[in-house]
Amino acid sequence: MTTSIKKLPDTEQVLSGNGACGGCPATMALRIVGKALGSNAIMLLTPSCSVASMGMTPKLAYNWPCINITFATAGSSASGITHALEIMKEKGRLQGELPTVFSWVGDGGTYDIGFQALSAAAERNDNMIFFCYNNEAYSNTGVQRSGATPRGSFTTTTPTGKRQPKKNMALLMLEHNIPYVATATVAYPGDLYDKVVKAKNIPGMKYIEILAPCYLGWQFDMPETVQMSRMAVRNGAWLLWEAENGKIDFNNPSSQIISGKKKAEPVNEYVMKQGRFNRLLKGSDAEQRIAEIQGDIDHQIAFMRERAKITI
Amino acid sequence: MKSVTKAYRPISWPMKGAGGDTGSWRTHRPVVDKENCTKCQICWVYCPEAVIDRNESTIDYRYCKGCGVCAKECPTGAISMIKEE
Numbered sequence: 001m002t003t004s005i006k007k008l009p010d011t012e013q014v015l016s017g018n019g020a021c022g023g024c025p026a027t028m029a030l031r032i033v034g035k036a037l038g039s040n041a042i043m044l045l046t047p048s049c050s051v052a053s054m055g056m057t058p059k060l061a062y063n064w065p066c067i068n069i070t071f072a073t074a075g076s077s078a079s080g081i082t083h084a085l086e087i088m089k090e091k092g093r094l095q096g097e098l099p100t101v102f103s104w105v106g107d108g109g110t111y112d113i114g115f116q117a118l119s120a121a122a123e124r125n126d127n128m129i130f131f132c133y134n135n136e137a138y139s140n141t142g143v144q145r146s147g148a149t150p151r152g153s154f155t156t157t158t159p160t161g162k163r164q165p166k167k168n169m170a171l172l173m174l175e176h177n178i179p180y181v182a183t184a185t186v187a188y189p190g191d192l193y194d195k196v197v198k199a200k201n202i203p204g205m206k207y208i209e210i211l212a213p214c215y216l217g218w219q220f221d222m223p224e225t226v227q228m229s230r231m232a233v234r235n236g237a238w239l240l241w242e243a244e245n246g247k248i249d250f251n252n253p254s255s256q257i258i259s260g261k262k263k264a265e266p267v268n269e270y271v272m273k274q275g276r277f278n279r280l281l282k283g284s285d286a287e288q289r290i291a292e293i294q295g296d297i298d299h300q301i302a303f304m305r306e307r308a309k310i311t312i
Numbered sequence: 313m314k315s316v317t318k319a320y321r322p323i324s325w326p327m328k329g330a331g332g333d334t335g336s337w338r339t340h341r342p343v344v345d346k347e348n349c350t351k352c353q354i355c356w357v358y359c360p361e362a363v364i365d366r367n368e369s370t371i372d373y374r375y376c377k378g379c380g381v382c383a384k385e386c387p388t389g390a391i392s393m394i395k396e397e
Binding site: 008010015016018019023032060064189222 | 324326328352356361380385
């Protein structure tokens with residue numbers, strides 16, 4: 001049973017008046033993460049929108065100690081800090097509960113540039129939470145193609161639509177045999193909250209990926225951020241699942257799609273609402289390109305259904 | 313949250329308004345109709361700016377960017393977006 005909205009705690013770790021765009025899904029998600037983690041945490045940020053929205057010195061929009069690090073080092077920097085904290089605790093220089101160390105990284109810093117350091121940190125099983133807020137492009141620098149961009153999507157570096165499907169990063173992290181992997185999205189805050197609370201109490205490396213529909217990069221209307229996120233889940237374009245010690249459990253409403261109780265809605269409306277797919281809808285081969293997108297989604301659903309059966 | 317006025321140091325302190333008075337970015341102002349509001353707190357949970365009070369459903373217009381997510385998500389339609397003069 002997911003935590004209801006009324007039971008979420010009052011603490012605000014993201015302060016009003018930050019520099020993010022209006023309707024930013026990253027701050028929306030970070031607020032919920034903040035409620036789950038509490039104030040005893042250390043935040044690491046690689047170059048991303050969240051760094052741009054921190055605000056200007058001497059003010060800071062996040063109510064945590066924040067460290068800005070270079071793009072490729074999200075995994076290794078967090079490893080260093082958690083090891084240092086453990087040794088300080090051992091030598092008695094630090095009293096009380098150890099702060100939670102977490103990286104707050106965009107999809108570029110996870111899928112592409114930061115993957116090596118992340119993979120190494122996962123292999124060492126260092127005690128930290130790695131958050132990837134996935135807006136499916138390098139939105140901070142003006143929407144370039146990343147490993148998370150789905151097939152057919154327009155970016156400034158793929159003007160005719162990306163030709164390759166995106167990679168399944170959460171599953172890749174699961175194959176590192178880390179204790180906890182989860183996917184979430186902004187439209188289901190109770191689900192996200194529960195996953196972060198669960199991750200906080202597990203020692204070792206935790207990976208949580210949050211789908212964050214960026215209205216600027218995806219080119220839809222600003223108020224529709226949450227709707228788009230909900231639509232992605234209902235279409236099966238984004239599956240909500242968590243894996244504790246390698247066993248995949250799907251969460252509502254993705255579990256109904258996986259078990260076949262409910263059919264995933266066709267992708268057409270989801271694609272039509274987003275300007276980033278517009279160019280492919282204008283061409284003569286529009287139907288074929290939409291069928292390709294639908295094919296990718298169907299393949300992911302079928303693949304994850306079978307993958308979840310492996311429980312050894 | 314600490315005050316920065318004591319001494320200037322080359323580090324930042326958590327404080328509201330780190331991006332300035334972001335209310336000036338707004339083109340449309342969300343207005344809550346108290347009669348239709350059921351206090352379900354959905355607007356509060358989805359507000360990316362944390363400007364909505366969860367118990368009173370009041371909005372801090374100094375920092376509200378006017379994204380309209382609250383008006384779109386309100387199940388009773390109690391929040392309407394009114395154009396700024």
